[in-house]
Amino acid sequence: MLPEFSASMLELIVKTSTDLPPDVRAAMKAASNLEPPDTRSGQALSIININIDQAADDEGAICQDTGMPTFEIHVPRGADELWMADQIRLAIVEATKRGKLRPNSVDSITGKNSGNNLGPGTPVIHFSQWERNDIEVRLLLKGGGCENCNAQYAVPVELAHLGRADRNLEGVRKCILHAVWQAQGKGCSPGAVGVGIGGDRASGYALAKAQLFRTLDDVNPVPALAELEATIMGTVNRLGIGTMGFEGKTTLIGCKIGALNRLPASFFVSVAYDCWAFRRLGVILDATTGAITQWQYRDPSSAVVPMADQAGFMRSGREVVLTAPFNEADIRALKVGDVVLLNGRMFTGRDSVHAYLMKNDPPVDLRGSALYHCGPVAVKEGDTWVMKAAGPTTSIREEPYQADVIRKFGVRAVIGKGGMGAKTLAAMKECGAVYLNAIGGAAQFYARCVERVDGVSLFDFGVPEAMWHLQVKDFPAIVTMDANGNSLHKDVEAESAKELAALNG
Ligand code: SF4
Numbered sequence: 001m002l003p004e005f006s007a008s009m010l011e012l013i014v015k016t017s018t019d020l021p022p023d024v025r026a027a028m029k030a031a032s033n034l035e036p037p038d039t040r041s042g043q044a045l046s047i048i049n050i051n052i053d054q055a056a057d058d059e060g061a062i063c064q065d066t067g068m069p070t071f072e073i074h075v076p077r078g079a080d081e082l083w084m085a086d087q088i089r090l091a092i093v094e095a096t097k098r099g100k101l102r103p104n105s106v107d108s109i110t111g112k113n114s115g116n117n118l119g120p121g122t123p124v125i126h127f128s129q130w131e132r133n134d135i136e137v138r139l140l141l142k143g144g145g146c147e148n149c150n151a152q153y154a155v156p157v158e159l160a161h162l163g164r165a166d167r168n169l170e171g172v173r174k175c176i177l178h179a180v181w182q183a184q185g186k187g188c189s190p191g192a193v194g195v196g197i198g199g200d201r202a203s204g205y206a207l208a209k210a211q212l213f214r215t216l217d218d219v220n221p222v223p224a225l226a227e228l229e230a231t232i233m234g235t236v237n238r239l240g241i242g243t244m245g246f247e248g249k250t251t252l253i254g255c256k257i258g259a260l261n262r263l264p265a266s267f268f269v270s271v272a273y274d275c276w277a278f279r280r281l282g283v284i285l286d287a288t289t290g291a292i293t294q295w296q297y298r299d300p301s302s303a304v305v306p307m308a309d310q311a312g313f314m315r316s317g318r319e320v321v322l323t324a325p326f327n328e329a330d331i332r333a334l335k336v337g338d339v340v341l342l343n344g345r346m347f348t349g350r351d352s353v354h355a356y357l358m359k360n361d362p363p364v365d366l367r368g369s370a371l372y373h374c375g376p377v378a379v380k381e382g383d384t385w386v387m388k389a390a391g392p393t394t395s396i397r398e399e400p401y402q403a404d405v406i407r408k409f410g411v412r413a414v415i416g417k418g419g420m421g422a423k424t425l426a427a428m429k430e431c432g433a434v435y436l437n438a439i440g441g442a443a444q445f446y447a448r449c450v451e452r453v454d455g456v457s458l459f460d461f462g463v464p465e466a467m468w469h470l471q472v473k474d475f476p477a478i479v480t481m482d483a484n485g486n487s488l489h490k491d492v493e494a495e496s497a498k499e500l501a502a503l504n505g
Contacts, residue, residue: 001083005290008283009091009137012292014100016139016281017066019056021297023216024192024253024278025307028052031190031243031250032307038316040478041248043339046314047439047476048243048276049307051391054444056304059100063188063277064377064389064443064464065143066101069123072213074136076287081127088125092117099379099388103463111352113462138213138282138296142274145394145418145440149187149273150208151179152201154266161501167267169228172197172257174504176232177239179271180252181500184493185245186394186418188275188440192216192254196270198262204270211256212274213282215297218256225257235503239496243276244417244440246478247492253278277441313445313476325368326412328432334479336486340436342475345454346370346415350393352465353458354401357409363457363467366409370436373398373416375464377443378453385453387470389443392417395435403427419480419489428483435481437488449475 020028032049035042055062071088075081093116095101105114105122117123130136153175157165162178165171176195183191194211196204220226232255242248253276262268282296316339322330324344334340347364349357349371377389395402395416402424405411412433414420417440428434438446455469480488 001080002285002288002290005084005285006087006091008285008290008292009088010094012137012139012281012283013069013091013095014059016141016279017061017095017100018059019298019304020052020062020277020279021281022299023297024276025052025305027216027253028190028276029307031253034249035243037314039248040246040337041243043314044243044246044439046308046310047442047445049309050313051442051445052307054448058444060444060447061100061102061377061389062279062443063143063441064102064375064391065145065393066104066377067141067143067279068104068147069101069117070140070142070209071123071125072138072210073125073127074130074132075127076133076135077129079135079287085125088123089118092123099377102375102377102389106462113464115462134287134293135285135290136282137285139280140209140212141279142212143277146187146191146273146275148394149183149191150205151182151271151273152205153269155269161497162504169224172269173228173231175269176255176271177236177500177503179273180236181239181241181496183273184241184418184489184496185440186396187273188277188417189241189245190243190250190253190276192252192274192278193256194272194274195255195257196268197257197259199260199268199270200263200266201268203260204268205272207258207260208270208272211258212272212278213280214256216254220257222259225259229255229257238503239499241492241496244437245419245489245492246437247488247495275441319476324370324413326370327368328412331412331434332432332483334434334482335484336479336482336488338479340477340479342370342477343473344471346372346470346472346475348372348374348376348466348468348470350375350465351397352461353467354398354405356458357405358401362409364469366411368410368412370413370415371405371411372470373414376447376468378463378468385456387447387450387453390447390450391441391443392438394418395420399424406431406433415477419487425481425485425487428481429485432483434479434483436477437480438477446475449473
C-alpha cells in the first residue's frame with residue numbers, strides 16, 4: 001500500500017479548509033480595491049480579508065460551514081480505489097476531530113448528525129483512470145448556503161425581469177444572470193458560478209460543479225464559451241448587489257461554463273453557485289508512496305501575501321455599541337445601515353432550534369436576547385468548549401418560524417446573513433426587534449469575538465444545531481432590517497432587478 005497516502009489526504013483536507021487558493025485571493029483583493037473602505041461592502045470586505053489571514057495563520061477553518069467534501073481523483077491502471085477511499089474517509093474523521101471540518105453529515109430520515117462527516121453520500125469521492133503513472137486528488141469544499149443558491153433552468157423559460165430565455169447561448173446568458181440576481185447576498189457574495197449547458201438534470205449539475213475546479217483566471221478552450229464567460233463577467237457586476245448583498249461594485253468573481261450534449265427534448269442550464277470562501281486545492285501524489293510531489297492551485301514556495309491592510313476591524317467611530325439583553329427603546333432607535341458592536345450574551349439557534357421552539361418553551365430566557373443563526377465548529381478542550389469557527393448561517397431558512405419566535409419569546413435582535421422576509425419584518429416592527437447581518441463566512445473573525453462559551457442547550461441536535469450560550473465582545477454586524485419596517489435586502493433586490501432588466505440585451 002502507499003505508506004504516505006493517508007497523511008497526504010489529511011494535509012490536503014486541512015489546507016483546503018484553511019487556506020484560500022491564490023486565484024481566489026487575487027479576485028477578492030481586486031474586489032476590495034474597487035470598494036471604498038467606508039461603504040457597507042468595503043467594511044464587509046475588510047472583515048473577510050482579516051478572516052482569510054486569520055484562517056491561514058492559525059490553520060483554522062475559513063468558514064464554519066466546511067461544506068460537502070468532494071474529491072475528484074485520477075489514478076493509474078491497477079490502483080486500489082477501495083483502499084484509497086477508506087483512507088480518505090479516515091482522514092476526514094481525523095480532520096473533523098481536529099476541528100478543521102465541522103461535523104456536517106446529517107441523516108436525512110432521522111435528522112441525526114453522524115458527528116464525524118461520514119455517512120451515505122458523505123464524502124463524495126469520484127475516481128477515474130488516466131494514462132499517467134501518478135495520482136491526482138482534487139478537493140472542493142462547498143458550503144450549504146451557496147449550494148442552496150444553485151439553480152437549474154429547463155429552457156425555454158420565462159425569467160423575471162429578463163423575459164424569455166430561448167435554447168441558445170443568449171438564453172444561457174439570461175439564465176446565468178438570473179441565477180446570480182436571485183442569489184442576492186444569500187450565498188455570501190461575491191461568488192463564482194460554474195455552469196453546465198445540456199446533459200440531463202444530474203449530469204448538468206455535475207458538469208456545473210466540475211467547472212468550479214477551473215482557476216478563475218483561465219480561458220475557456222471553446223471560443224463561444226470563452227466569449228460568453230467574458231460577456232457575463234463584463235456586465236454582471238452592474239447588478240450592484242455587492243458583498244453580502246450590501247450593495248457594491250463586485251457581485252461575481254468568476255463564471256466558468258461547460259457544455260454536454262443533450263436530448264432533443266431537453267435543454268438544461270445548471271448553475272452551481274460558490275461563495276467567496278471558494279475552497280479548492282489539489283495534489284499530485286507519487287503512486288508508489290502516496291507522498292505529495294506537487295500542489296495544484298497554489299505554489300508552496302511562494303510566500304502568502306496577507307489580504308488585510310490593517311490589523312483589526314476598521315472603525316468609523318459611528319458604530320453603535322450595544323450590550324445584551326437589549327431594551328426596546330435602544331433597538332427601535334436603530335436604522336438600516338447602522339453598524340453595531342455587540343457585547344454580552346448571545347444564543348445560537350438555527351434550523352433544529354427554530355423547529356423545536358414551535359412546540360416547546362426555550363431552554364433559556366430569550367427576552368431581550370440576541371439570537372444568532374450560527375452552526376459553529378466547537379471543540380472541547382478539557383472541560384471547556386472552545387469556538388473554533390463561528391460565522392453566521394443563511395437566515396432565510398428560518399423565515400417560517402422567526403416571526404413566531406420573536407412574538408412568543410421576546411427576542412430583540414436576530415443575527416445571521418442574507419436577510420429575512422416580509423413576515424419577519426412585520427414581527428420586528430410590531431415587537432421592536434432588528435435583523436443584524438453579520439459577515440458570512442467570517443468564521444475565524446467571529447470566533448475571536450467569543451470571549452467564552454457559558455453553556456450549551458439541546459446538544460442532542462449535534463454541534464452545529466445545538467443552542468450555544470456565548471459571551472461576546474465587539475461583535476460587528478450591520479442593521480439590514482429595522483423596527484420601522486425598512487429592509488436593505490428588499491431595496492437592493494428591487495434596485496438590482498432594474499439593472500437586471502437593463503441587461504436584457
Ligand atoms: S462563506 Fe457563506 S455560503 Fe460559503 S460556506 Fe460559508 S456560510 Fe456558506
